[in-house]
Amino acid sequence: MMSSWLDYTINGLIVGNVYALVAVGLALIFGVSRLINFAQGSIYLVGAYIGWVAVVQLHTPLPLTIIIVAAASALVGLIIERFGLRPLQNSVRIAPLLATIGISFVLDQLVMLTFSPNPRALPSQLPDVRFQVGGGTIGPLDLLIAGVGLTSALLLFVFLRYSKLGWAVRATAQDRDAAMQMGVDVNRVNQAVFGIAAALGGVSGLLVGMYYNQIDTAMSLQATLKGVVAEVVGGAGNVPGAVIGSLLLGLVESYGVAVFGTSYRNLFAFLLLVVVLVLRPNGLFASARQGPPEPLTGTFIAPSRPVRIPRWALLVAAAIFAILPFFPVSFYVLQTMINAWLLGMLALSLTLVAGTIGQVSLGHAALLAIGAYTSALLSLTFSAPVGVAIIGGGLMSAALGTALISPSFRLRGHYVSIATLAIGEIVSLVILNWESVTRGPIGISGIPPLSLFGYELVSPTSIYWFSFIVMVVLALLQARLLGSHLGRSFRAIRDDDIAARAYGLSLNRYKSLAFIFGGFAAGISGGIAAHLYSYINHETFNTQQSILALTVVILGGLGNVVGAIVGAVALVGLPEVFRVAAEYRILIYGIVLLLLVRFRPQGLLGTM
Amino acid sequence: MAEQHTMLSLRGLTRRFGGLTAVDAIDLDLAKGELISIIGPNGAGKTTLFNLVTGLDRPDAGHVSFEGQDITGFSPERLAGQGIARTFQLGRVFGNLSVMDNVLIGAHTRLRAVKPAVPVIGPLLELGLALLRPSSVRDEEERLREEVKAILARFGERLLPRIDQPAYSLSYANRRRVEIARALALGPRLLLLDEPTAGMNPTETAEMQGLVAELKAEGLTILLIEHKLEMVMRLSDRVIVMDEGKKIAEGPGEQVRGDPKVIEAYLGHGLSGAAEQESAA
Amino acid sequence: MSNIDRRTLVKGSLAAMMASAAFSRSAFAQSSEPILLGVSGPLTGPNAQYGTQWKQGFDLALDAILADGGINGRKLAYSFEDSQSDPRQSVAIAQKFVSDPRIVLELGDFSSPASMAASPIYQRAGLVQFGFTNSHPDFTKGGDFMWSTSVSQADEQPLLAAYAVKKLGLKKLAVLHLNTDWGRTSRDYFVNAAKEYGAEIAVTEGYIAEERDFRSTLVRVRDSNPDGLILISYYSDGALIARQARQVGLKQVICAASSVYSPKFLELGGEAVEDVHVGTRYFPEDPRPEVQKFIAGFKKKYNGLEPDAFNAYAYDAMNMAAAVVKIGGTDRRAVRDAFMKVKDVPSVIFGAATFDVASRRVKGAMNAELVVRKGQFALWDGKPT
Numbered sequence A: 001m002m003s004s005w006l007d008y009t010i011n012g013l014i015v016g017n018v019y020a021l022v023a024v025g026l027a028l029i030f031g032v033s034r035l036i037n038f039a040q041g042s043i044y045l046v047g048a049y050i051g052w053v054a055v056v057q058l059h060t061p062l063p064l065t066i067i068i069v070a071a072a073s074a075l076v077g078l079i080i081e082r083f084g085l086r087p088l089q090n091s092v093r094i095a096p097l098l099a100t101i102g103i104s105f106v107l108d109q110l111v112m113l114t115f116s117p118n119p120r121a122l123p124s125q126l127p128d129v130r131f132q133v134g135g136g137t138i139g140p141l142d143l144l145i146a147g148v149g150l151t152s153a154l155l156l157f158v159f160l161r162y163s164k165l166g167w168a169v170r171a172t173a174q175d176r177d178a179a180m181q182m183g184v185d186v187n188r189v190n191q192a193v194f195g196i197a198a199a200l201g202g203v204s205g206l207l208v209g210m211y212y213n214q215i216d217t218a219m220s221l222q223a224t225l226k227g228v229v230a231e232v233v234g235g236a237g238n239v240p241g242a243v244i245g246s247l248l249l250g251l252v253e254s255y256g257v258a259v260f261g262t263s264y265r266n267l268f269a270f271l272l273l274v275v276v277l278v279l280r281p282n283g284l285f286a287s288a289r290q291g292p293p294e295p296l297t298g299t300f301i302a303p304s305r306p307v308r309i310p311r312w313a314l315l316v317a318a319a320i321f322a323i324l325p326f327f328p329v330s331f332y333v334l335q336t337m338i339n340a341w342l343l344g345m346l347a348l349s350l351t352l353v354a355g356t357i358g359q360v361s362l363g364h365a366a367l368l369a370i371g372a373y374t375s376a377l378l379s380l381t382f383s384a385p386v387g388v389a390i391i392g393g394g395l396m397s398a399a400l401g402t403a404l405i406s407p408s409f410r411l412r413g414h415y416v417s418i419a420t421l422a423i424g425e426i427v428s429l430v431i432l433n434w435e436s437v438t439r440g441p442i443g444i445s446g447i448p449p450l451s452l453f454g455y456e457l458v459s460p461t462s463i464y465w466f467s468f469i470v471m472v473v474l475a476l477l478q479a480r481l482l483g484s485h486l487g488r489s490f491r492a493i494r495d496d497d498i499a500a501r502a503y504g505l506s507l508n509r510y511k512s513l514a515f516i517f518g519g520f521a522a523g524i525s526g527g528i529a530a531h532l533y534s535y536i537n538h539e540t541f542n543t544q545q546s547i548l549a550l551t552v553v554i555l556g557g558l559g560n561v562v563g564a565i566v567g568a569v570a571l572v573g574l575p576e577v578f579r580v581a582a583e584y585r586i587l588i589y590g591i592v593l594l595l596l597v598r599f600r601p602q603g604l605l606g607t608m
Numbered sequence B: 001m002a003e004q005h006t007m008l009s010l011r012g013l014t015r016r017f018g019g020l021t022a023v024d025a026i027d028l029d030l031a032k033g034e035l036i037s038i039i040g041p042n043g044a045g046k047t048t049l050f051n052l053v054t055g056l057d058r059p060d061a062g063h064v065s066f067e068g069q070d071i072t073g074f075s076p077e078r079l080a081g082q083g084i085a086r087t088f089q090l091g092r093v094f095g096n097l098s099v100m101d102n103v104l105i106g107a108h109t110r111l112r113a114v115k116p117a118v119p120v121i122g123p124l125l126e127l128g129l130a131l132l133r134p135s136s137v138r139d140e141e142e143r144l145r146e147e148v149k150a151i152l153a154r155f156g157e158r159l160l161p162r163i164d165q166p167a168y169s170l171s172y173a174n175r176r177r178v179e180i181a182r183a184l185a186l187g188p189r190l191l192l193l194d195e196p197t198a199g200m201n202p203t204e205t206a207e208m209q210g211l212v213a214e215l216k217a218e219g220l221t222i223l224l225i226e227h228k229l230e231m232v233m234r235l236s237d238r239v240i241v242m243d244e245g246k247k248i249a250e251g252p253g254e255q256v257r258g259d260p261k262v263i264e265a266y267l268g269h270g271l272s273g274a275a276e277q278e279s280a281a
Numbered sequence C: 001m002s003n004i005d006r007r008t009l010v011k012g013s014l015a016a017m018m019a020s021a022a023f024s025r026s027a028f029a030q031s032s033e034p035i036l037l038g039v040s041g042p043l044t045g046p047n048a049q050y051g052t053q054w055k056q057g058f059d060l061a062l063d064a065i066l067a068d069g070g071i072n073g074r075k076l077a078y079s080f081e082d083s084q085s086d087p088r089q090s091v092a093i094a095q096k097f098v099s100d101p102r103i104v105l106e107l108g109d110f111s112s113p114a115s116m117a118a119s120p121i122y123q124r125a126g127l128v129q130f131g132f133t134n135s136h137p138d139f140t141k142g143g144d145f146m147w148s149t150s151v152s153q154a155d156e157q158p159l160l161a162a163y164a165v166k167k168l169g170l171k172k173l174a175v176l177h178l179n180t181d182w183g184r185t186s187r188d189y190f191v192n193a194a195k196e197y198g199a200e201i202a203v204t205e206g207y208i209a210e211e212r213d214f215r216s217t218l219v220r221v222r223d224s225n226p227d228g229l230i231l232i233s234y235y236s237d238g239a240l241i242a243r244q245a246r247q248v249g250l251k252q253v254i255c256a257a258s259s260v261y262s263p264k265f266l267e268l269g270g271e272a273v274e275d276v277h278v279g280t281r282y283f284p285e286d287p288r289p290e291v292q293k294f295i296a297g298f299k300k301k302y303n304g305l306e307p308d309a310f311n312a313y314a315y316d317a318m319n320m321a322a323a324v325v326k327i328g329g330t331d332r333r334a335v336r337d338a339f340m341k342v343k344d345v346p347s348v349i350f351g352a353a354t355f356d357v358a359s360r361r362v363k364g365a366m367n368a369e370l371v372v373r374k375g376q377f378a379l380w381d382g383k384p385t
């Protein structure tokens, strides 16, 4: 048994090694730009495929392969920095984050279109000798990956400490404005950092691809997720911390598998993240008591004047949508609008917590899942009437969602996003593993259709009206809430939580209230979806949903009730419109997103 | 002085940041209705001291008591509830809120009808009342809005015409005024002002000085951080001088001004711009 | 003749109206309008590879169907809508298909959440949802319009268990499975059958589809001392597990479910998949004419590419759809009834496929016991490895 623990330890370190390659790049970028680069995984993907071309088609030797991949990836990094992020320097803080998400969509799609989504073998170019360590073996690639990870961390350390540009990077990381006043060319620093991080990301994609002898387009998101976890555990922006965080993450996963089994693996990864964030928000290696990591005066939301839509126009729009089924529209259009209304409810919820009170959640789909499972189980197990079950779903989502998120109420800025991302993953993994209640991966089937007072709502027309009315009621309630003292309290907390506390606003109390209200709306949306689909499992409400919801909210304008609905209609409608473009539609969608962030970061209707 | 009712007292208050002791064993007693100014060169620890008193930071050693109660380590929201209001040196208005809403936030601790003091379910009742808005809640809101207008009227025509504008659109001086209005809306028993005239021109400074004098005359207890010595001399009952976290002098303005230790502190660290002008004048 | 022309015209204008309302592509009528099948499946998103494989299988089958003169003189075509295997999109696509009068039958979706979310819509509208990869035991319970040729795991897993336990003589098994509805159902059937045949289950480990690192899982497996590893995997994860098993020093016999059957499995697994046993539904040297026609045709059409299991499922599904439509015509209800009538449709997977009317699935999948030898799938010769 002892020897098994040695093996688990070695395996943890080996996979930690792999995470470190991505995490170091993320840390470098975060250190300078205070930005979590969600496109890092895509650069890793691009690197892997460039490597494939070099190895399989050009037959380059390994050192040359590495140079080609590093150079090409660095170029991609420079392009991202120059055209994707630099124009956003002076816009909302959330804009670059969203831009990196858009860039990752675009890059992943480009790779998929160029190389087809089929996985490919990426043969290792190293001799296949293996050394016995413990019960298993390690190969030359393990050593190379460790070597590249440690060397790059070391080189970065030396570069940051001793070179002039490195000094500029550190100065910028510490205080951007001060660095600029001292004559540091911040753009050049950013370029250098993105170039280095991208080269590193590309090479890591190559090496990891060789390690598994397999590359495919789905590897990007997973790499980003694990890299972000490792980086934040080590202390965002801290390069050696990222390496140690990665190794720790690898170990925790490996021991988690050892003790509880494979299906708990990611649960431990994300629990580790949440625990670290709650106990040591600046990472394991930050000094104990420091001022807040975000600049004291910065606010997350750009000032903007929301577009005021006259009440009569809203009434007319609502009336048109209410009578839409009387027009000769196809059921397909109605179903698409039903999707829009369901997404609209989720967006109302998210625009309240992300927009109005400033907690940018990346795990909002978890609230849908909680509502959906509760409603499904209430109606199946306890034969609750569907209408009651859906309200039960809303209440459970409000209560459980708020309870789950409450430990991260004291976090700020991007850390909230990371914590909610992790909590979203945890909810999905608990659903997967808690079989006695959720039926695990088999999911819940035979969920009764929507019904109200004994009447089944099965025609698209009746479902359309039902979901439309529910959404309008939720929207009106939310508008009323925003007009009360709670609306201004929420927005005050968003704009400056320190000043808000100094005036007696308890962050826990008001963040809870926002999540309770928002959780209810999201839970209702999930509940309706469950009865609409009749079958749900742990994959029904996934991370993509969370990201889509956030996109909707930013498109509409943070905190903007009407904007959330407009955004939902647009983002459900656009991909449907782009159906003509078949495989290209997600690419087009990504590009539209980027243009939007670039030219209207405050959203269509503006931040409230 | 001795018989006077002590409002705030600090004993051995200390805060360290790594190797730096930003506030070093500060003692201070502030009587009801008194106005004490804290001066000192940049980085002396004045703002950090305010943060310790208002709960935004916790001391490493020492005690703060307010109205006889030990409030060391209390949360800022609790202290706001006890009647301590402050302004911030860099200005922390709520940028996207209107002037009216900014000042209404100041009155948050005084909301009663919409925030029933019921344990556990209190927050849920607050949510329900905010949505239902019975007449008691509407009346309270209306009353507070009138009060806010009265407070804004103290600034003449500076803020009233802009009452519905978002704070980010205001001039720098007006944002400082909004901060003070917000502090007044709390109905403070103790007011802490951190450089209320920073960045203001002489006319504006004079206006602000007039307002602070009025507040003092109304009996408000005030702790003031200020670099403009002219104003400090006019308003203060006592002046405390800090340098490198320590209290190096305390007493009536004129006495402190002539204290060689004080002059040394200012000269030694290079005079802060404002102080230089004022003391040269 | 004139009758048909008029119908085409009416449908054409209806379709054009639909197109403007629904942004539908490919809706404009052609001179002789084909019988249209709707396909809902992933062309983008994490499962995009499977949609691409479907297309290859469909197109190959269609070539032969059209060369044979189509369906009663009319062409057969399909309209593929990308759902990303997302239930939100599959329900919208379902509404699109059910309200498009030209669609006589629907194929897909790929994943259970996406397929089963759309089932109520197909069922109510009375359009057959032919979920040819949907092995979820509840899929066909969605209603009498849900049909599937996905090999029931209740059928397949006992075959695999028999291969592992009875033929290969394995007594103590470690089961690694994808933790999806498919993998989980399969595992349960496998475990039951293996126990029935007298084997002991040492450990079962479920992993998520995105997992790439299995070293620690394999240490767990090693510590349970099995004499064989069972992989209920797809080809990409199956290849990863086999490679890492060899790396951590596991030398036990590996036996995998038919879903790994793909040339990609050999490519991705390299030397590590040598001697891996695979229970499949067909194999390249299978002398059955339908198999030889499929493999030869596939290689010819796709530049020498070897077909895999998903290609075969799609190929069979299109042939089945053609056979059904031949009987049922273009009336949706008649198409549903035709599923009960079709007999012995030539099939790569089933030999001759006939639906069991009660379960709306096809029983009696073919069984071939293969092993990887010299980097190729070969019929197992009965020799132990």
Ligand SMILES: Nc1ncnc2c1ncn2[C@@H]1O[C@H](COP(=O)(O)OP(=O)(O)OP(=O)(O)O)[C@@H](O)[C@H]1O
Binding pocket: A290, A291, A292, B017, B020, B022, B040, B041, B042, B043, B044, B045, B046, B047, B048, B049, B089
């Ligand atoms: N959160 C913090 N972390 C580390 N050091 C800090 C922190 N806050 C303040 N300091 C340091 O403590 C010292 C005192 O700062 P403080 O802001 O209290 O000075 P001050 O007297 O208000 O100066 P000024 O006149 O410039 O406003 C300074 O050296 C400052 O750098």
Ligand SMILES: [Mg+2]
Binding pocket: B046, B047, B048, B089
């Ligand atoms: Mg200060």
